[in-house]
Amino acid sequence: MQPDVASLNRSGPEMFDWGTKTFIMGVLNITPDSFSGDGLGTDVENALIQAREFVANGAHILDIGGESTRPPKVYEGANPVDADEELVRVIPVIERLSAELNVPLSIDTRKSTVARAAVSAGAAIVNDVTMLGYDEAMATTVAELGVPVVISHIRDRARYTDVVGEVITDLIATVHRAESAGVARNAIILDPGIGFGKTAEHSLTVLRHLDELTNLGFPVLVGTSRKSSIGAVLDLPVDDRLEGTGATVALAIAKGADMVRVHDVKEMARVAKMSDAIVRGWTPPQ
Secondary structure, X not given: OOOOOOOOXXXXXXXXXXXXXOEEEEEEEOOOOOOOOOOOOOOHHHHHHHHHHHXXXXXXXXXXXXXXXXXXXXXXXXXXXXXXXXXHHHHHHHHHXXXXXXXXXXXXXXXXXXXXXXXXXXXXXXXXXXXXXXXXOHHHHHHHHOOOEEEEOOOOOOOOOOHHHHHHHHHHHHHHHHHHOOOOHHHEEEEOOOOOOOOHHHHHHHHHOOHHHHOOOOOEEEOOOOOHHHHHHHOOOHHHOHHHHHHHHHHHHHOOOOEEEEOOHHHHHHHHHHHXXXXXXXXXXX
């Protein structure tokens, strides 16, 4: 059963001109244990080099995370770190990048204390992959900070009767909870949480019906990059999923995605540009 969404209108953070193009979120994992094998550790200089390359290759926003959210242990963490360690990892990077790069930064964290410190250091968006569910203070913290928030779907077990309907129902319930805590509706971005509490079949079904989420009226972020669902279909390791990621990005854009979170920025920015030319229209250069 689909929820009543009649009161929802298309909105979103003012820093993005939604509908004009697909925005590229580049992933900066300030961790030693990223599932994708691209963890930068705590080397600020390496992070700056990677960030500059991402921006030069088309990234519109950089997503910085200091704790692996490798499924299926996202609530516990693949190798859980406490808030103090997470702050040691991400704050120097955020301070440096916010001073030197002219793109918004997102903090990928499940902890409200980290979110608050990251925004103080220069982050502009909070990306919580636990659907505001790990830290009870996260919703009120985001409201107090007045920054946009990505609400990403997750369940602790991949059990669904109607995966698409239940993902939408869970997300809308979280939207209402966030609004009750004081988060503005136009500060909310939705993410279907590909791979989080979902089998490969679940994730593919959600992507196939992504327009049911994009039609709700909120900007939608999709993160399929190098995910296990691609590996399941192609029988390829995590470092050999570029083409599979490209297919998911192109089809997500065709279904209305507004932003894609990717590791391979140069290649996926090209996929997005070509997809946008088809989906949103193209004007030849003069």
